[in-house]
Amino acid sequence: VVKRTPSSLPFRGGAGGGVCHTGTASRTTTNPTPTPPLKRRGFLAFLAALLLPAPAFAAPPVISSAPDSVAVTLYRDPDRAPGNAINRANPTSFALIAETRTVILPPGEATVRFEGVASGIVPQSAILFGTDLRERNRDAALLSHKGLLDAFTGQQVTLRRTDPASGKTVEERATVRSSQGGVLIDTPRGIEAVYCSGLAQTLLYPEAPATLSAKPVLSMTTHDQPGGKVTITLAYIATGFDWDATYVATLGDDGKTMALLGWLTMASGDDTSFADATTSAVAGKVNRSADTRDDTGRQVRAEAEGFDKSFGCWPRGSTSDASYPPSPAMSQAAPMMMDMSEVDGIMVTGMMRSEAKMMNAPGVLKAVSEALGDLKLYRIAEPVTVAARSQKQVAFMAKDRITGQLVYRSRAYGAALEGPQMLFRFRNRKADGIGEPLPAGNIVVYQGGEWGRMLVGEGQTANKALDEEVEWAFGEPTQVTVEVETGASGKQGESATVTIRNANPFAVRYEIDFPLGQSTAYSGLPGRLTAKPGKRVWSAMIPANGTVRIGWRAVED
Numbered sequence: 001v002v003k004r005t006p007s008s009l010p011f012r013g014g015a016g017g018g019v020c021h022t023g024t025a026s027r028t029t030t031n032p033t034p035t036p037p038l039k040r041r042g043f044l045a046f047l048a049a050l051l052l053p054a055p056a057f058a059a060p061p062v063i064s065s066a067p068d069s070v071a072v073t074l075y076r077d078p079d080r081a082p083g084n085a086i087n088r089a090n091p092t093s094f095a096l097i098a099e100t101r102t103v104i105l106p107p108g109e110a111t112v113r114f115e116g117v118a119s120g121i122v123p124q125s126a127i128l129f130g131t132d133l134r135e136r137n138r139d140a141a142l143l144s145h146k147g148l149l150d151a152f153t154g155q156q157v158t159l160r161r162t163d164p165a166s167g168k169t170v171e172e173r174a175t176v177r178s179s180q181g182g183v184l185i186d187t188p189r190g191i192e193a194v195y196c197s198g199l200a201q202t203l204l205y206p207e208a209p210a211t212l213s214a215k216p217v218l219s220m221t222t223h224d225q226p227g228g229k230v231t232i233t234l235a236y237i238a239t240g241f242d243w244d245a246t247y248v249a250t251l252g253d254d255g256k257t258m259a260l261l262g263w264l265t266m267a268s269g270d271d272t273s274f275a276d277a278t279t280s281a282v283a284g285k286v287n288r289s290a291d292t293r294d295d296t297g298r299q300v301r302a303e304a305e306g307f308d309k310s311f312g313c314w315p316r317g318s319t320s321d322a323s324y325p326p327s328p329a330m331s332q333a334a335p336m337m338m339d340m341s342e343v344d345g346i347m348v349t350g351m352m353r354s355e356a357k358m359m360n361a362p363g364v365l366k367a368v369s370e371a372l373g374d375l376k377l378y379r380i381a382e383p384v385t386v387a388a389r390s391q392k393q394v395a396f397m398a399k400d401r402i403t404g405q406l407v408y409r410s411r412a413y414g415a416a417l418e419g420p421q422m423l424f425r426f427r428n429r430k431a432d433g434i435g436e437p438l439p440a441g442n443i444v445v446y447q448g449g450e451w452g453r454m455l456v457g458e459g460q461t462a463n464k465a466l467d468e469e470v471e472w473a474f475g476e477p478t479q480v481t482v483e484v485e486t487g488a489s490g491k492q493g494e495s496a497t498v499t500i501r502n503a504n505p506f507a508v509r510y511e512i513d514f515p516l517g518q519s520t521a522y523s524g525l526p527g528r529l530t531a532k533p534g535k536r537v538w539s540a541m542i543p544a545n546g547t548v549r550i551g552w553r554a555v556e557d
Contacts (some may be wrong), residue, residue, distance in 0.1 A: 011459070061111040063218065067234075071278040072244045072386045073377075076264050078285040082419035082440040083460030090364040091269040094122075094288070105478030107227035109134070112220050118238035119216040119271040130232030132223040150180035151209040159185060162200035171204070209536035216272060240285040243281045245396075245441030249472075251424065251456060253448060255406030255506075258424055260434070262397030264367055264378060268386050276480070282437035284375035284463060367396035367437060376437045402426055402433040408480050408542075409473075409511045414520050414554040415486045415496035417512070422457060423473040428464055438464040445474040479503040480510070480542070483508040493523070500550070502542040511539040512550070519557045526550060 077093035080086075085554050097118055105112070127133075159174040174187040183194040187218070192203060218236070243266040250259040266282055367378040378396050386392070406424030411418050424445070443459040457475020464470050480502050487495035502508050513535045514522045522536075529536040542548050 005103050009204055036388055053237060059106045059108070059110060061113045062103050063113050063115065065100045065115050066104050067101050067116070069100045069276075070232075070274045070279075070435075071280075072241075073097075073282060074241050075282050075286055076244065076440070077242050081460075082462050083442060083529045086242045086265065086267045086391075087269075088267060089269065090507075091240055092165045093242040094237050094239045095241035095268075096235065097238055097274070100231065100233050102229065102231050104229050105131070105222065105225060107226045108224055109236045110222050110225070110227070112222070114218045114220065115215045116272060117216050117218045117234070117236070118452070119242070120238040120240035121216065121218060121557055122237045122239065123218060123235040126218060126220070127235045128232060129235070130230055131225055134221045134223045137551075139454050144539060146179065148205050148209075149176060149183060149203075151178055152176050152205055157185075157206070158204040159187065159194070160202050163510055164200065168338055174203075176203075197358075214295050223262070223301065238270060242267045245283075245439040247397075247438075247441065247461070247472075248473075249424070249443060249445045250453070251406070251445055251447040255508075256403065258402045258404060260397065260399040261395065262403055262438075263393050264396050265391055265393050266386070266430075267391045271388050274386040277386050278379075279384050279386055279455070280377050280379040282372060282377055283437060286375070337428055340435050352518045365394055367394050369396070375527055376439070378439075397436060404432065405509065407471075407509050407511055408477060409513065410482060411513045411515070412496075412522070412552075412554075415484075415489075415494040417496070417498055419480060420477055420480055420482055421473045421476050422475050422509070423471050425471045428468050428470050435466065436532045437466060443472050443474055445472075480508060484494050493521075493553040495524075495551065495553050497549060497551040500540075500548045502544065502546050503514065505544050507541050507543050507546075509539060510548070511540050513537055514552075521555045521557060523555065524550050524551060524553045 021087045026198060066134045073096040077091075079094065090399065095118075099114070101114070101155070103112055117480055132509065153176050155173050158171050160169060160171045162169050172187060177182070177186050177191065182196065183193055183203075185194055188246055217236070220234075244266060246265060248261045248263070248461040252258060261309065266281060269288050327440050352477070354401055365382065365384070367380050367381065370377040370379060381392055384394075389433060407423050407425050410420050426432055426434070428438065439463060440463045443461055445456045445458070446453050447456045448454075459472055459474040461470070461472055480500070483499040483501075485497045485499075487497075498512075500510050502510075512527070514525070514537070515535050517534065525538055527540070529538055531537075538550065540550075
C-alpha cells in the first residue's frame with residue numbers, strides 16, 4: 001500500500017484496479033503494480049557500482065634528467081682496415097655505455113624516462129640493473145628545425161621580418177603549408193617561400209611540441225615493484241663511436257733500436273656529451289651481432305641535419321658564381337699528431353714532461369692496459385669528458401729502446417720485382433724492450449740526422465700479440481735501389497737478373513720474398529733460403545756503397 005496526497009502526485013490508475021477518494025481525504029491504492037524484474041536488477045547493479053573502489057589512474061612517468069656517473073667503453077671498427085682513418089663526421093663503430101642513476105619510483109609498475117642518453121642508442125641492447133624491466137622504447141624525434149616545421153605544418157606560426165634599410169622588425173601571423181623541399185607559408189599576401197628572398201626573416205613557434213624532445217630519451221617500464229628511492233644502472237650499446245692507435249717512432253742512428261710513443265685517438269659522432277666519464281678502449285676484433293647494428297637514431301639525426309631550408313629557392317650556380325662553404329663537419333682540421341718530442345718535452349694535462357719519463361710521472365693522463373679475455377682493455381687512469389662530436393687523444397705506451405733490425409725488402413712476382421721498402425723488424429717481448437700487445441693503427445717514423453730530427457716514412461700495422469714477430473714497413477728508400485733485367489721466356493721459364501745498389505755509408509740487410517702456393521715456381525736462386533709462413537726469403541748484406549746481383553727463373557705451372 002502506497003499513500004500519496006492529491007496535491008503531491010496526480011492519480012495514475014494501475015492495472016490491478018483500486019478505490020479513489022476525492023477531497024482532502026487520503027487516497028489509498030491497493031494491489032500496486034509490481035516493479036519489473038529488469039528495473040530491479042539495473043538498480044542493484046548501480047548500487048554495486050557505487051560500492052566499487054575508484055579506478056586507479058596511470059602514474060606519471062618518472063623523469064631521470066641525467067646520470068650520476070657514466071662509463072664509456074669504445075670499440076674499434078673491426079671492418080676498418082689498418083691505416084684507414086676514422087670517419088670524423090660519422091664514426092662507424094660503437095661504444096658500450098653504462099649510466100648510474102638515482103630515481104624515486106612509485107609502487108607498482110612505473111615508467112622511467114632516461115633523458116640524455118646517446119642519440120645513437122640501440123634500444124634493444126639496453127639492460128637495466130636494480131629493478132625488473134618489462135618494456136623499453138626510444139623517443140627518436142629530437143627537437144630540430146625540420147621537426148618543428150613538420151609538427152607545425154597546417155598550423156599558425158609567427159613570421160618575423162627585419163627591414164635591412166631601417167632595421168625595423170615586423171611580425172605577422174602565417175600558416176605553414178609545406179616543408180617538403182622548400183618551406184611554404186600562407187600570409188595575408190598569399191603563398192610565399194620563406195628563406196628564398198635573401199632578407200632577414202625567420203619563423204617563431206609558440207611552443208615546442210610534446211612529440212619533440214630536446215635530448216635523446218629512452219623510456220623503460222618496470223614490473224610491479226615496491227617503489228622508493230632506487231639506484232639503477234642503465235647499460236646499452238650506441239653507434240657513432242670509434243678509436244684508433246697511432247705510433248710515433250724514432251729510429252736509432254744504427255738502425256737497430258727504436259723509441260716508441262703510442263697514442264689512442266677516440267672519436268665520438270654522437271650528440272650527447274658524457275662528462276667526467278670512466279673511459280676505456282677495447283683492442284681486438286669483436287664479433288658484433290646484427291641486433292646491435294640498429295642505426296635508426298643516427299639516421300633520424302642525419303635527416304634533421306640534412307634539411308635544407310632554402311632548397312629549390314633558385315638554380316644554384318646559374319645566377320651567381322658565389323661558392324658555398326663546406327659543411328662544418330668537413331671543414332674541421334684533422335687532429336694534430338701529438339708528437340712533441342722535437343721540443344724539450346710533452347704537454348700532458350698542462351704539465352711539461354720529458355718523453356722518457358712521461359708514462360710513469362704522477363698526475364699524467366694516460367691509458368693503462370688490462371686483460372679482457374682474448375681482447376685488451378685500455379683504461380684512462382682518471383675520468384675524462386667524452387664530448388659530443390669530438391676527438392680526444394691520450395698516451396697509452398712509451399718505450400725508450402726497442403731492439404730490432406732495419407731491413408730493406410722487395411717481393412718477387414715471377415720475373416718482376418716490386419720496389420724496395422724499409423721496415424723495422426722486432427720481436428714483441430720484454431727482452432727486446434716492449435712486451436705489450438700492439439693495437440692496429442698508423443705508424444710515423446722519424447730519425448735524427450745532420451739537420452735534426454726528420455720524418456722518414458709512414459705505415460700501418462694490424463693487431464699484434466705478445467711474442468709475435470712484428471714488421472713495420474714505413475717507406476721507400478732513396479739510397480738503396482734495384483734494377484731488374486728479364487730474359488726470354490721458354491720451357492725453362494723466364495729469367496730475371498736483379499742488381500741491388502746501396503749508396504749508404506753503412507751496410508744494409510736486403511731481403512726478397514718469394515711467395516709459395518701460387519702458380520709460379522722459382523729456381524736457380526743462390527744460397528740458402530729461409531722458410532717463413534707463405535713464402536721463402538732470400539737475404540744478403542749489401543756493403544756500404546756496394547752492389548749485389550741475384551738471378552732466378554720463374555716457371556709457370
